[in-house]
Amino acid sequence: MLVTLIILLLLTAFLPLFVKPIEHHIEMFLLCMGILTAAIAGGLTMANIGLIFENRFLYIITGAVLVVSFLFRLFEKKIKVFSQFLLERLPLKLIVFSLIVLLGLLSSVITAIIAALLLTEFVTLLPLSRRNKIIICIVACFAIGLGAVLTPIGEPLSTVVVTKLNQNFSYMLNLLGVYTLFGILSMGVLGMFFADNNWRETYRSGREPDYVPEKETSSAIFMRAGKIFIFVVALELLGYGFKPLIDTYIIHWSNGMLYGANMISAILDNATLAAAEISPVMMTLQIKTILVSLLVSGGMLVTGNIPNIITAGKLKISMKEWAKVGTPVGLVLLMGYYLVMFAF
Numbered sequence: 001m002l003v004t005l006i007i008l009l010l011l012t013a014f015l016p017l018f019v020k021p022i023e024h025h026i027e028m029f030l031l032c033m034g035i036l037t038a039a040i041a042g043g044l045t046m047a048n049i050g051l052i053f054e055n056r057f058l059y060i061i062t063g064a065v066l067v068v069s070f071l072f073r074l075f076e077k078k079i080k081v082f083s084q085f086l087l088e089r090l091p092l093k094l095i096v097f098s099l100i101v102l103l104g105l106l107s108s109v110i111t112a113i114i115a116a117l118l119l120t121e122f123v124t125l126l127p128l129s130r131r132n133k134i135i136i137c138i139v140a141c142f143a144i145g146l147g148a149v150l151t152p153i154g155e156p157l158s159t160v161v162v163t164k165l166n167q168n169f170s171y172m173l174n175l176l177g178v179y180t181l182f183g184i185l186s187m188g189v190l191g192m193f194f195a196d197n198n199w200r201e202t203y204r205s206g207r208e209p210d211y212v213p214e215k216e217t218s219s220a221i222f223m224r225a226g227k228i229f230i231f232v233v234a235l236e237l238l239g240y241g242f243k244p245l246i247d248t249y250i251i252h253w254s255n256g257m258l259y260g261a262n263m264i265s266a267i268l269d270n271a272t273l274a275a276a277e278i279s280p281v282m283m284t285l286q287i288k289t290i291l292v293s294l295l296v297s298g299g300m301l302v303t304g305n306i307p308n309i310i311t312a313g314k315l316k317i318s319m320k321e322w323a324k325v326g327t328p329v330g331l332v333l334l335m336g337y338y339l340v341m342f343a344f
Contacts, residue, residue: 001040005245008037012238013267013301016319023319027227030234030303037241044240052236057156061113061232061306065225068117073221083125092126092195096136097188099123104143104184107307108173112148112155116141116307120314132194134317138325139194141307142299142333143187146180148307149295155306156271157294164278165287175284179292179340183333190329224313231309239272246276255289259338262293266300266330285341292337300330 012033016022022029038044052058072079086095099122107115119140123133148154150173152162158172165171242264250261258277265273277290298304302312302322312322 002245002248004040005037005242008033008040009242009245009264009267012037017323018320026302026319027230027234030238031230034234034237034241038237039241041241041244043243044237048240052233055236058229058232058236061310062225062229064111064113064117065228065310066221068114068121069221069224070218072117072121079121080125083122087127092128093192096126096191096195100136100140100143100191101184101188103140104147104180104187107144107148108150108154108158111153112144112305112307113310115144115148116310119144119307120311124315126195128194128196130315132196134315134321135194135325136191137311137315137317138299138308138322139187139191139329141305141311142296142326142329143184144307145299145305146183146187146295149176149291150180156269157274157291160271160275161278161287161291164275165280175288176291179288179337180295183296183337186333186336227313228309231303232306235269235303236272238267239269242268243272243276246273250277255286256342258286259289259293259334262290263297263300263330263334265294265297266304266326268303270294270298270305288341292341293334296330296333296337299333300326 012030016026016029035044038048099119103115103119110118119137123137123140126133126136128136145155149158152159152169152172161167162169162171250258250264253261262273262277273294274290278287299308300323302308302317302319304326308322308326311317
């Protein structure tokens with residue numbers, strides 16, 4: 001069974017990158033893989049299915065996508081006026097840096113879901129090419145993923161860890177505050193490099209930038225919310241499916257091996273992995289090792305965390321497009337954090 005699960009894990013990771021039909025229907029592919037792996041692992045039970053649909057986070061995400069999307073459409077003109085006001089008075093690089101850093105820092109308060117929705121709505125208004133918008137959004141999702149963990153309300157991973165370790169509200173801030181601040185600021189600086197130098201000429205001339213998002217219809221908004229609902233259900237099922245693999249091998253590895261192995265978080269829900277790996281008997285360094293690797297790896301692929309899923313859905317970013325940017329950025333961050341934690 002474990003060999004079969006390893007094969008299915010590899011197929012889940014790589015098929016969307018190389019097979020176009022799968023890439024274009026990623027939600028249904030992941031749902032099918034989730035059902036298959038959960039069935040093979042014995043996790044496709046009525047009890048587990050009930051737990052998935054009893055999870056309020058599933059409905060919070062879907063509801064937030066619907067409400068915020070309709071609010072932005074309702075106030076679209078006012079938001080555009082405000083963005084034009086900023087563009088006329090501030091350098092675009094400063095706007096991009098501030099957007100990434102502020103959303104990264106605020107995500108622990110307003111939640112990663114709301115931060116991702118705000119990101120996608122504001123980035124679509126910037127006079128940038130589609131390529132640069134995609135890069136900025138991916139970089140910003142790393143910042144949001146890192147920042148959201150600082151409080152138990154920011155994202156499920158933080159809630160799981162604080163609850164499992166029986167810690168107080170500020171535990172994650174004290175444990176990872178410096179690490180996340182460094183990562184968020186680094187992502188802000190990186191994002192600045194992809195603010196086009198020629199944007200002001202384009203903006204003043206009235207010419208459209210390379211990419212102008214389509215005006216969303218109500219049906220398109222409902223469709224995107226539905227896809228995100230399926231996405232989250234699929235990730236839950238994948239978590240049940242690959243649990244034997246995690247329990248048998250991964251949680252017993254050394255710190256260094258865990259740090260590398262947790263790149264699996266690019267595919268699976270990091271809260272599920274944290275719940276499996278974190279233990280009250282662990283030393284502080286062990287906990288940091290697990291959490292940092294989970295958080296950074298979660299930004300490498302669309303499936304890594306909820307902000308990625310929301311952003312990719314809004315800007316129609318494919319798995320391959322995300323991987324081309326997210327994987328190298330994630331690897332550099334992982335190496336940087338590894339040096340800080342183990343070499344100095």
